[in-house]
Amino acid sequence: MTTDSDTPWLTDQEQRAWRTHLDVSRLLMHQLERDLQPFGLTNNDYEILVNLSEAEDRRLRMSDLAASTLQSKSRLSHQITRMENAGLVRRESCESDRRGLYAVLTDEGWDTMRRVAPHHVASVRRHFIDLFASEDLEALRTSLTPVAEHLRERRSAL
């Protein structure tokens, strides 16, 4: 850990930018969660469905799924158990590595995904995407990308 004795406090501008980012990310998650609720899904459920439905054979190794959804293995394991009970996914064992398991989208999971996705997209548009001028959105992406990279590095450095 650094000494921090030489770290300047945030300027007013920085402070506001930071707070705004914070507020947007929290409020947005709440709103998306609420929009998903009528379909009986949480944000987490939805993200699992997205990842699996985009994957080869609609299946992913538990570890890969955990990595791509930025969750711990433990959390994913519980999550998949719940979704398995809900009939959205199932576990299948892996030939090539007998420690491994696949999480596989069931037909019901696939149908759910196809049914819910348009609503979710509409929600993301309404509460986020469509509120930017398109050049602003691109600027956002551009300036956020190095932050994401920085953070991903930190993360993988356990």
Next chain:
Amino acid sequence: MTTDSDTPWLTDQEQRAWRTHLDVSRLLMHQLERDLQPFGLTNNDYEILVNLSEAEDRRLRMSDLAASTLQSKSRLSHQITRMENAGLVRRESCESDRRGLYAVLTDEGWDTMRRVAPHHVASVRRHFIDLFASEDLEALRTSLTPVAEHLRERRSAL
């Protein structure tokens, strides 16, 4: 709810901007949480401390604190109970409205805040603020502000 039948899917650009925002907000929260961990605080704890320490008499009504931290009353109530057990805050009853309670920062809470804040600021700088050119940060704030306003409206519309 709208029909969504006319909602266009996200373009590649939009998709990437959206994903990046999502990743940054999650990764960032994780990282900040990790940086606070050595001090025995969570992000939530810290935010309560910030709000109380900036408030008149280092105290806020439960409802106001809940509103400004964007939490439900129930969650805040649990949170304050925990922090009370940890000695960081205490509850005090309110003269003017006998239904009401203040959450008050204890001396220990105040000390903790003063001790931890510099580290937290350093963390926010290292993992977010300092990764932007300053005009980018201002652009971020500008483009995010209407989103925050939009979402706050939705929220208050119960």
Next chain:
DNA sequence: CCGTGAAAGTTGAATAGTAAATTAATCATG
């Protein structure tokens, strides 16, 4: 081959968060 360490994944207990019901005080108005 054999043993040792790392990797994949799960489990169970403890902690945190959500949701609905509950208590108690205040407000508003006929």
Next chain:
DNA sequence: CATGATTAATTTACTATTCAACTTTCACGG
């Protein structure tokens, strides 16, 4: 001035998340 609605906050029960411990399999150096 009483009563029905609203507001403040908590409580209880339930669901989700974290954390540490554990099992099984794999990899690979001796």
